[in-house]
Amino acid sequence: MKKIFSIILLLLLLSLAACAHTSARQAGRYDGLLYEEVLPNGLKVFALKDPNAPLAVFQIWYNAGSIHEQVGKTGLSHLLEHLMFKGTPKYGPKEFSKIISRAGGVDNAGTSRDYVYYHQKLAPDKLYLSIELEADRMSNLVMDPKETLSERDVVMEERRMRYDDDPQNIVYEEVMATAFKNIPYRWPVIGWMEDLKRITRDDLYKYYKEHYAPNNAMIIVAGNIDVDAVMTKIRSEFGGIPKGGRIENPDIAEPEQSGEKRLYVKKEAELPYVLIGYKTPNFLNDDGYALEVLAGVLSGGKSSRIYKSLIDEKRLALSADASYSSLDKYPSLFFLDAAPLPGKSIDEVEKALYEEVEKIKKEAPDEKEVQKAKNQVEAGFIMGQDSIFFQAEVVAMFEMLGDRKLKDKYFEGIRKVTPQDVQRAAQKYLVEDKKTVGVLVPLKKVESGN
């Protein structure tokens, strides 16, 4: 199901394009119900009116994810995200979330490899609070040294929780670090613990000043909103913030891999686990569509090949999946993963995963299987639109990849995929010499048969 979710994102704009055209009063323009404007300081703003939504969302996205960090300073982007809640001269260190909660809203933020974003959900008439608070912290962050160090401790605890005490996530971290030798996907978003210990307040402040600027950001507001009023407020709060330097994504390519890489993680655990990553392009390459459908054929629900074979028929695995996300800025990995049932070996499940891949390489999947994978994408997208947050996210994600209209291209691409395309993609990318295999070796003896 998860791959469907990532694919679905695209279809959204398609439906918007079908809506009635409205003329714009300001410098911006409408595309269906989606209004778009670029302020003179380079800030891009989208406003999406959905009269059915019982609330409004505000999202601001910055081109400041972990790919923008340097060796030795990993985790900066995410730590800075935490510090964005630590106050400005106008609003003290504990004010941001307090103001939002008091208004009955919720707020949070997230950092990915490619970007960072901040968001709030509120009653539509409270949206002005988000606009004021976000404009203020785009350029006025205080970053008190004491608060900074204390928040660094919080992030270290977060790292312990998410990675150090979670054996499967450690395997994931190691597979990424081993598969990539050049592009910044090789380090984790949360950063290495050793780097976190060394990051200083000055590192963070410098990064903030360089990356947090209107021309390096994008806002999307959505919900049952008055677009004109919201835009007026956004122009007045953000319009005066000066332009900064343009942040480009690092121009880095990954060297060819010629031969399997294999690694082991030894940790206290009950069951072993295997994660296999194949180097694949993203959807800016036409093969991306076929790879998305391939992931659906292999792993889109209980009637998919991997579930049927490893879990249902052979009864080897407790969990087994294929997954692929084509929406990263850089080419990334197509994953297979599995945990064996107690008493079954890691070799058996790994072999069984490859068997499913080989079958597709030998013989193209049925027309019906391919159609099912496409149907899942389409239905998942329609259902996702029930969430206004999701609708906003779709617009932003594609825009962050270069152009929100890439969504149309993507959707058309998925629809055109044939069984032969799926077979060809498997033959081309799911090959031994391009893969990295991570294996979790449980240190505790596993009793069999229990």
Next chain:
Amino acid sequence: MKKQKTEDRRQKTEVTNPVTRYPLLVTVFILFNVFCSMFTDAYALDVKRTVLDNGLTLLIVERHNLPVVKVSVGIKAGSILEPEEKAGLASITASLLTSGTQKMTAQQISEEIEFVGGAVGASADEDFATVSLSVLKKDMDLGFDLLSDIIINPSFPEDELNKKRVRIKGSLKSQEDQPDFVASREFRKAVFGAHPYGRLVQGTPETLDAIKRDDVVNFHSAYYVPNNAIMSVVGDITPEEVKALLKQFFPEWHSKEIKSASLLKPTEVKERKTITIDKDLTQANIILGHAGISRDNPDYYAVSVMNYILGGGGFESRLMQNVREEKGLAYDIHSFFAPNKYSGTFQVGVQTKNESANTAVEEILKEINRIRNTPVSDTELADAKSFLTGSFPLRFETGARIANFLIAVEFYGLGLDYIDKYPSYINSVTKDEVLRVAKKYLDPDNFVLVVVANQEKAGLKPEFK
């Protein structure tokens, strides 16, 4: 569960669920607020409630913004009804509904629904089981056909039961790698003892082995009956259409006398108890708490406000301010009252590096004592109320959420006007009441403390042992 975890792991690298600042607003509030939200005038839901001839309570909300239909069926068939030696029976019965019917195999069921991009599934918790369906409007017939088939005619193939049993046992083993799972299991056991609320809904390897196909068949036949069920339908569909679909696909679902199991209120263990589990972890996973309240307790709303201030209110809570914001000791600390039908728990949960375990426990007790001994401030009270009353629409953004909410409102007997009354319940809470319920429902002396950690590094002080 493991599967879930690997999904998380991957999603973390995507925008859809990146490394976030704070995970709790999602988890705690779903647990806590799903039962205590209100519909403001602007977002009032027009709920049509009827009880059909066969005893089924039917709740319908029309939403024509998307061509989608969501159905939830709540059935009073939770683990509370199963015998101790067959723990896991309610859960395995629910999960086997999609594993074959008189006319379809497990594979055919998933093939049919997945081909149209829909979903059908079932699971059980302590109080009730939920069967859910999600389809595009154009596939309603197919969806209702499947739904009725799995509810009325499951065949419970022996082979599928065995498969499921092996998988549940495997997942229980695998969950041992999740310290929060281990801590929570030990906590419930200590608070409720042998009562069903003290057990894992999934059962144990031993009790799972004791479940025979006949047990499943009998459990299903006893409880999966319309007069023991609530169905909510939300989406692009009219009440007439729903009734026509029920007539077409559920004509064979007949009411039946339900043998009333003698449900006992659990005897809550009121004593000081520490449970330590040694694992090679970097963090201590701590739960401190005791018995709480049931959902029908009239103090529920005062408790909601009190807990928001103590540890339920995200970043605003006292525990969060103290342990995370001021001391930098944890990424996550929270408290909640989890109300079940016949009882509930109160718990504070935190993860902190092993070496800080003692400090975290001390600070938790300090905050519990403080809220029991001194009235909360006017601002705290006002902020709690404005959040609790104001955040309603956020929880009911999607049809699926509305469908589940309606089941809970009906199951816990809150009344459909609950939606209108909730703000007044919350707004009438006073400072004195907050103090009263804090004294009454928080106990800084008799509590269960569970610490899953590298015990040597955590080095719990003697007074916590």
